[in-house]
Amino acid sequence: MTAWIAKLFLKLNGWKFDKKMPEVKKAVILSVPHTSNWDFVWGKLSFLAYHIDTYIFLKKELFFFPLNLIFRALNVLPIDRTEPAEMIKRVVREFDDNERFYLCITPEGTRSRREKWPRGFYYIAAKAKVPIYLGRIDYKKKELSLGELFYPTGNIEKDVRYIKSTYRDITAKHPEKFSLGADA
Template sequence: MKQTICRFIYQKVLGWKAEVNVPDFDKCIICAAPHTTNWDLFIGKLFISSIGRESGFMMKKEWFFFPLGILFRWMGGIPVHRSKRTSMVDQIIQQIKKSEKFHLAITPEGTRSANPEWKKGFYYIALGAQIPIVLIGIDYEKKCISANKYLIPSGDIEKDMREIKLYFKHFKGKHPEKFALGEI
């Protein structure tokens, strides 16, 4: 029922399409980009539910105030304390190892502004948990979200990050000027 409602809203009401050519892994990290607007969260949640999958997401803790915090936690949100150096990567790896199923979406830019220095926590989580990274591109110009590639982290972060960034090269965020790949 949830999938049907989300698919109706995503496709019929909003007019978005979905391209999915990756397996439905029991456990994975979802690397979603470009992230240039708060609408990405809602479009992304509709997309993932419309294809019959689930995913949590990470978001800065400042958004988890009442009553939004209740909604975001219900949607699968995990608050991130960006000013503190915590062992978030290690904590999530442990959670993955304890879970039968685990999908977590992370935006590598770590902000809605142009940031050529992508965060690498998503990579280290996948590497440490030995799970794939599913690349999901959000394209407002084409009104399409694509999940056409995944990779198993090799440990060669420079090589893998280059491959990840190249995947996102042609996607257009809602505000393209706020998306930066940095050095490839």
């Protein structure tokens, strides 16, 4: 029932999802660009519509009643961002402890314009030994996609440059807030 409602809501709002199902049981899924809270809404609806059980992490400060109940129902997990190394260890444990685990991350880490993306998404994928889906939200075309499946090579600068280059043709909800930076 939830999937049907999600599909209907997406359709009524003109959104299309490529319906590509994950080829692997565990992966980091990037959600690019991230310039609006609507990115979460459209992304989560598309995953619900096609039965892709994804998790996201959100700063622990937002987990208060009653929001914490809603977040948990949507597979949103609290995270302490003050200790990045501990955060990465916790996420890697989630990958280790689950047979299937898809972690959706906005690599920019903020809805504001950021020239240099934090590398946390890459470190998580590398330490968990999982690939990265180069997920896309294109507001001009109203298309959502899991995108290409990318395996980190260990050359972080080269890999991040490539990952960013795949988003050159994307349109954010707020284009002025989206940047690939000079290294794309």
